[in-house]
Amino acid sequence: MGFFSKKKQSSSVAKDRLKLVLIHDRANCNTELLEMMKQEIIDVISRYMEIDEKGLEINLGTTSSEYENGIVPALYANIPIRNMRAPAKRT
Structure with a gap:
């Protein structure tokens, strides 16, 4: 049983990675852009809270959209x- 669970976990991780790559590609968002957005x-937010x-x-993930007739990046x-x-205080 341990052998199969490791293989399933490995395939699940690979599938999740592929989904992430496809989402990034569809959103036209590379890792550098995502890091820039994260820092901004x-x-x-740091101005208002710690x-x-x-x-x-x-x-990046996906969500449904009635405007795009299906799945869009989110x-x-x-x-x-x-x-x-x-x-x-504002001056």
Whole structure:
């Protein structure tokens, strides 16, 4: 049983990687662009709250769309929040 579970896990990982590559290709979003967006998201959110950057996950996935007649790329973010920041005073 252990032999088959390892093979299934390996094939599952490969399938997930292939899906990710296809999603990135369809969204026309390379790794460098995704990292740039991730850093900008961190910069903006950090103005309003203290976040746990080590736990931050930003990924491309898919979602359904009535406008595109099917599946379209979607940006998903999991951003652990440590504390809210006090609002900055405007001058």
